[in-house]
Amino acid sequence: MAETLDSLLAESRDRLKAAGIEAAALDARHLVSGLLGLSLAALMTRGGDPVSEADAKRIRAAVERRAAREPVYRILGEREFFGLSLKLSRGTLEPRPDTEALVDAVMPHARRIVARKGSCRIIDLGTGTGAICLALLASVLDARGIGTDISRDALATAAENARRNGLAGRFETLQSKWFEAVDGRFDIIVSNPPYIRSSVIHELEPEVKDHDPAAALDGGDDGLDAYRAIALHADRHLETDGVIGLEIGFDQKQAVTALFEAQGFRLLSAIKDFGGNDRVLVFEQDVERSNDR
Ligand SMILES: C[S@@+](CC[C@H](N)C(=O)[O-])C[C@H]1O[C@@H](n2cnc3c(N)ncnc32)[C@H](O)[C@@H]1O
DSSP states (O other): EEEEEHHHHHHHHHHHTTOOOOTTTHHHHHHHHHTTTOOOHHHHHHTTTTEOHHHHHHHHHHHHHHHHTTOOOHHHHHEETTEEEEOOOOOOOOOOGGHHHHHHHHHHHHHHHHHHHHHHEEEESSOOOOOOOHHHHHTTTTEEEEEEOOOHHHHHHHHHHHHHTTOOOGGEEEEEETTTTTTTTEEEEEEEEOOGGGGGGGGGGGHHHHTSHHHBBBBOOSSHHHHHHHHHHHHHHHEEEEEEEOOTTOOHHHHHHHHHHHHTEEEEEEEOTTOOEEEEEEEEEEEHHHHHO
């Protein structure tokens, strides 16, 4: 008898449950819908549809990868971020929903700058898939952006994601260690840098530590290496009324604020993520301090 969507979904869910995957039913639905190109709604209404042998084989292979703790969107090879479909590769972090809070936080500044100057230059340090910069460019049509990374693989993926989403004309990539190879000033500097302390990386879930690249996670001994490097040179690259938007770890608000205050910046806003943790900081130049110098 031919397999149906319903029978394959149930089999996949049971296999993932047996492997100890917490969101087994949800992951099974996402895998099947992603692999067959069906919406989640279609899965519910077309449960009696037959599934070909070839598709059933692909689904079973994907379910085995998930059972071995590979994340759903790594298996599918892409994920959605801020309404954009982004390809993932070995050198890219899988963009997280919490990072959308950074996009939300700097968007009004990009719009304000475009309203005043007619354009806005954005630099995204450690761009990975290009997620943050591309989300801003998709919403602010007069903005242009550069995504930097140390990973060539990430830069190639970010460039491809720009093409996929019709943004290649306004997006460039640059291989650079933070600001090292960067020239000029920007209206918006954004970054979601690696911020996990080296000593706790081994405690992370296998989905993260075995599948996100180490360079995207490891923030050094105290987790703050990248913020230190960025804070040190940000003044040379920020336009006078520009802003710096940063994603941070849940316990890093004070330390990161102190690093940027020491370089002449002022905390403009701090935003929490969906879980109620400090997640995003926005800085501007501290004009009073600059005048005092
Ligand atoms: C946490 S991931 C963020 C990726 C993407 N911006 C996002 O939010 O999904 C950090 C990124 O910083 C890059 N990176 C690590 N060290 C770097 C360095 N020294 N200079 C530039 N980029 C670096 C990593 O390759 C990775 O793509």
